[in-house]
Amino acid sequence: MDMNRWFAPSADRPRSVTILGSTGSVGQSTVDLIARDPASYRVEALVAGSSVELLAEQARRLRARLAVVANPERYRALKEALAGTSIEAAGGPEAVAEAASRQADWVMAAVVGFAGLAPTLAAARRGAIVALANKEALICAGHLLTEAVHESGGVLLPVDSEHNAIFQVFEPRQRDAVERLILTASGGPFRNWSLADMADATPDQALAHPNWDMGAKISIDSATMMNKGLEIIEAHLLFGLPADKLEIVVHPQSIIHSMVAYRDGSVLAQLGTQDMRVPISYALGWPSRIDGPAARLDFANLSALTFEPPDSGRFPALRLAREALVAGGLASIVLNAANETAVAAFLARRIGFLDIARIVEDVMLELGGGMAAPIESLQHVLAADLEARRRAEEGCGKHSLSN
Secondary structure (H helix, E strand, O other), rough: OHHHHHHOOOOOOEEEEEEOOOOHHHHHHHHHHHOOOOHHEEEEEEEOOOHHHHHHHHHHHHHEEEEEEEHHHHOOOOOOOOOOOOOOEEEEEHHHHHHHHHHOOEEEEEEHHHHHHHHHHHHHHHEEEEOOOOHHHHHHHHHHHHHHHHHHEEEEEOOOOHHHHHHOOOHHHHHEEEEEEEEEEEOOOOOOOOOHHHHOOOHHHEEEEEEEEEEEEHHHHHOOHHHHHHHHHHHHHOOOOOOHHHEEEEEOOOOEEEEEEOOOOOOOEEEEOOOOOHHHHHHHHOOOOOOOOOOOOOOOOOOOOOOOOOOOOOOOHHHHHHHHHHHOOOHHHHHHHHHHHHHHHHHOOOOOOHHHHHHHHHHHHHHHHHOOOOOOOOOHHHHHHHHHHHHHHHHHHHHHHHH
């Protein structure tokens, strides 16, 4: 990697940035960081799904050159909200792809779910620093994405707190000395709940994460622990270690964000408060570190740090994700698509909480051997995703609470 190509943002050399998913949780934290030091950044584009009012406010605040709303029906509202400014407005999927392809040094890929894959690939192919908060893009098209980064000379920086933590303490030249990567998990809101209680859990209860303020989909994934299963797959793709060297440990306090254990007995950990602006700051300033507003740890008054093994019996998503990782091919795409579909159905109160994992497992069993096929192209990924969603939607109908 040519480190001379990249520079730390400053008033003398402002870094041009694009934020894909600017109105989501990660996107808003990124906007906050840039707004604290506007002279060091030039905002090329902001992209949101449908939240026109917030998008327009962000675009005005950061003086963005372009604001894009993915929902084409909201384009007129965005254009009206930006009337009287020099900010260009656009709408629809093609405009999202165009925004991701614009010349920007640094791109925050924070569109939630599979929808973030195409624009993330576009940014990677252009050779940008891609700050990856969208784990689904890597899980569904890992080799396509990493190959695009390699061929373009770009950089892929993980923003998920766990993978960002590993990235900070992982020594690439000592890869052979790594015994295991240890991803920490809070355990979510149902860590101590029985299966019987979880069966009756409501979306409001599942959304009440004990430590982190996240969007709806990610919060439900935390409650099922599917997010940790997806992170195992992501860690394999980011750091090139096999499944048997990837471990999860439940750490309810969420102070240690992940660890790397080496063969000499050393374990390196990254610690911090539960504030996504910490990993975002690291990625935004890379290859240097920048000032961050997050609260500092007060070790003298820190409560005890505890750890426990995850319970794959109550949280079968962990097992399903490992099965997908071992199967390879299209399995991770199927896992993700079925999960997104089932989570949406749960949030709509169409199915129960425990039905999420049941539906995912049913779809994986139905598609069976077909999941082993290698990923050949983006079209191949899209086709597998569509079929898995169709099967999962059928499963949601079978498990419907109205039956």
